[in-house]
Amino acid sequence: MELRQLTYFVAVAEEEQFTRGSERVSVAQPAVSTQIKQLESELGESLFHRGQRKATLTEAGQAFLPYARAALAAAQDGREAVAALHGLRSGRLRLGVSGRLDDEVVDVLGDFHRAYPGVEIELREQHNQLLVQSVGDGEVEAAVIGMTGEPLPPQVAARVFAVEPLVAAVARDSRLSRRTTVTLSELADQPMLALTRGSGLRAVLEGACDQAGFAPRIVAETGELGSLARLAAQGLGVAVLPRSAAERDGVSVLRITRPRLQRRTALAWHRGGASPAGRAFLALAAERLPAAQNTGRPA
Secondary structure, three states: OOHHHHHHHHHHHHHOOHHHHHHHHOOOHHHHHHHHHHHHHHHOOOOEEEOOOOEEEOHHHHHHHHHHHHHHHHHHHHHHHHHHHOOOOOEEEEEEEOOOOOHHHHHHHHHHHHHOOOEEEEEEEOOHHHHHHHHHOOOOOEEEEEEOOOOOOOOEEEEEEEEEEEEEEEEOOOHHHHOOEEOHHHHOOOEEEEEOOOOHHHHHHHHHHHHHOOOOEEEEEEOOHHHHHHHHHOOOOEEEEEHHHHOOOOEEEEEEOOOOOEEEEEEEEEOOOOOHHHHHHHHHHHHHOOOOOEEOOOO
């Protein structure tokens, strides 16, 4: 049982509708429904009568509601007690990022700011390799990194919270555009587009190509993920990038079948501890970001 499940349950119960409850917590309705179903499975009882326009509490839901509210209130009281103890009415949270932030992380930052409005949030943008180094050196409280297949320094821990397949994007008039799948080895002779060295996706691409027995023929590189699909649409080469970044007009998207490549995004922190602001942020992130195994290297 997780606090976010209780948060979603209370929101839907008070709004009497999954759509309005989801809007209240700023989370997609399918995610809210999934978490409530998991809560019901753990409790062994249905909590809602689900109608077309309204969700009303079952007898079990009515019995559970006051305890859910009490648990959330206790958790908030605990946060405020810790904040008062460690002086979190002020301070600074230093978070390392690389490029566009995932929506889930933005939501956590919003919740953190509302809980600790006196704490200054500083975002430091760096390449993936430098982000890991900054966490290990204690220069940032935490960082959003890409897991590349390389082991992390022993002092750095990470929790994967998002996994997305990598695909090949090509111009609509490319000979590859008539296909729906491609193996990585079939791209050995193709001109390729990539992010600059030091980025997580570049490391994943080069590592996979090395295992396949070839070095990618990079003809253009950019520091912006969004530019890769646009360059591919102009016929400059093949871009290997996350599916969400490839879904735009002007490119054909091919699934990479052998091997299946993934972008694994994680929150990293120093094992030796963090400042009060860092500890508060990591505690909140543990509640709001999807659970995943803690590991020093990608699974």
